[in-house]
Amino acid sequence: MNGRRPRTGHDWRLLKEACTALLPRLPELVDEHLRQLDEHSPVFGHVLPYDVHWREAEEAMRIGIEAISAPRASPRRDLEYAEEAGRRRAQQGLPLDLVVHSYRNAGYLVWDSLLEGVAGKDPEKLAVLMRSATMVWSAVDAQAAVASDAYRATELELRRRTDEQLQALLDALLEGQTAPGLAARAAAGLDLPEHGPYAVVVLRVERRDGREAFHRQIQRPGFRFVWRMRTDCEVGVVALGADEGLDGLARLLDGRCPGPGGISPVVAGLADLGHARRLAELALRTCPPDATGIVRLDQRMPTALVVSQPELAARLVADVLGEVLTLEPADRAVLLETLDAWLACEGSAGRAAGRLYCHRNTVFNRLRRLEQLTSRSLARPRDLVEVALAVEAHRLSPG
Structure with missing residues (x-):
């Protein structure tokens, strides 16, 4: 042969x-x-x-x-x-x-x-x-x-065993565990500094595909990301460079995130990731259900106070907006939209009218009607705070 x-x-x-x-x-x-x-x-x-x-x-x-x-x-x-x-x-x-x-x-x-x-x-x-x-x-x-x-x-x-061990260490930090040497072991395994400025990002997961492309898009000098997928969200630990802060992180993520997300305040090291994760989750909860952007907790503090106390938030909505919520949906939406525009324009009826494509007197009339329905005066700071917080609580309520 x-x-x-x-x-x-x-x-x-x-x-x-x-x-x-x-x-x-x-x-x-x-x-x-x-x-x-x-x-x-x-x-x-x-x-x-x-x-x-x-x-x-x-x-x-x-x-x-x-x-x-x-x-x-x-x-x-x-x-x-x-x-x-x-x-x-x-x-x-x-x-x-x-x-x-x-x-x-x-x-x-x-x-x-x-x-x-x-x-x-x-x-x-x-x-x-x-x-x-x-x-x-x-x-x-x-x-x-x-x-x-x-x-x-x-x-x-x-590699699988190592990845599982590192993920377990990261999970322990994100859950706020404080075992001796935990942060040091995680730092060595993840090749991250144990101490230094960190932030946590929590993204609402609606689609699993496209995650790798998103992760590649946000690779930039000055930021190091370690991601952990969970059942209903994705958690990112971000090591911030000496010249970078939350402003740079928010700019990097803005428009690139596949869904809404929350950014925690800066914490001092890996041992504080549990606290940062909870604050990032709280920031995410301030996003309405249909939101797509990413928000920082330090810029959403009043709303965060509302969502962190759901029982009090529900009572605030009922007490302040009870009469408003009995209106026809279209009528109610006009009043709340006018209030939003007026607040966004820093109390200027003229600028709000330009945004709403109506006369400034129309804005005044709608605001006066809102005052009557809520029994609050928008000229009094305390009343204004109550109305604004009640509207935020209503917007974020599940129903």
């Missing part, structure tokens, strides 16, 4: 004799193997203690030499050992390309030594070796492939 002479039982016997004759030279082969590996890369010596590496290399080469001359029906001990070695090297942190190189280098040494052992001495054995070249290198390739597969599988498992 393919013009090649099939190997006979006699060939296998001669090949086994050549391999058996090579075994006494194994210590010098291992010495040479480790010398060449060290010349190729100093990483071997940094990762693997010499005596451990020597013993493992001696066993691997011996098993490999025995496998070359073993009948094909025999158990592939060489592949079993390669799988074990691949897992071990991944755990030790030796780069995969060096693992493959090690197998190749050992294969060259064994093959060259087999040829040297019979060249010019036994032409018949030399012919058998040449007919066996494909089989020998197939065995080396198979060992390297099995070791690589085991390496990658172990690497993925180690």
Whole structure:
């Protein structure tokens, strides 16, 4: 088949004799193997203690030499050992390309030594070796492939375990746990400073897709983000650079967030993330259900006070806006829209009229009617605060 002479039982016997004759030279082969590996890369010596590496290399080469001359029906001990070695090297942190190189280098040494052992001495054995070249290198390739597969599988498992451990540390910080050394361990694992300015961002999650694109869009110098997906929101821990603050963070996120979000005030380090997360969630709660922007708690304090006390907020709405809420929806909406415009224009009826496309007297008439319905005067600061907070509480109420 393919013009090649099939190997006979006699060939296998001669090949086994050549391999058996090579075994006494194994210590010098291992010495040479480790010398060449060290010349190729100093990483071997940094990762693997010499005596451990020597013993493992001696066993691997011996098993490999025995496998070359073993009948094909025999158990592939060489592949079993390669799988074990691949897992071990991944755990030790030796780069995969060096693992493959090690197998190749050992294969060259064994093959060259087999040829040297019979060249010019036994032409018949030399012919058998040449007919066996494909089989020998197939065995080396198979060992390297099995070791690589085991390496990658172990690497993925180690990464998964590490990710789970880091996520557990981050969750503990975000939940406000205060175990000794927790912040320091999280700082080391997440490669973040333990102390320094931090903020927490909480985003309302409506769609799961597009998150990776969003995360790429907000990668900017001066900010480092670590994200944690939860059931109904996504939490971002933000390490702020020395020259960046909440203004820069809000500008970065504005228009890029896929949904509404809240930003906490600045806190002093990882140990304060639990407090920051609660404040960011409170900021998010000040966003109406149909909102799409991102808000800062320090700019929404009155509204945050309302939403943080839902029972009192409901009582405030009933007490202040009870009569307003009995109006027809369209009539009610006109009055509340006029109040919003007047407040946004800092109490200027003329500017509010321009925004509402009506006469300024119309604005005055609507505001007077609102005063009558609420029994409050917008000219009195205390009454104005009550009306404004009641409107915010109504806007944010679930119903």
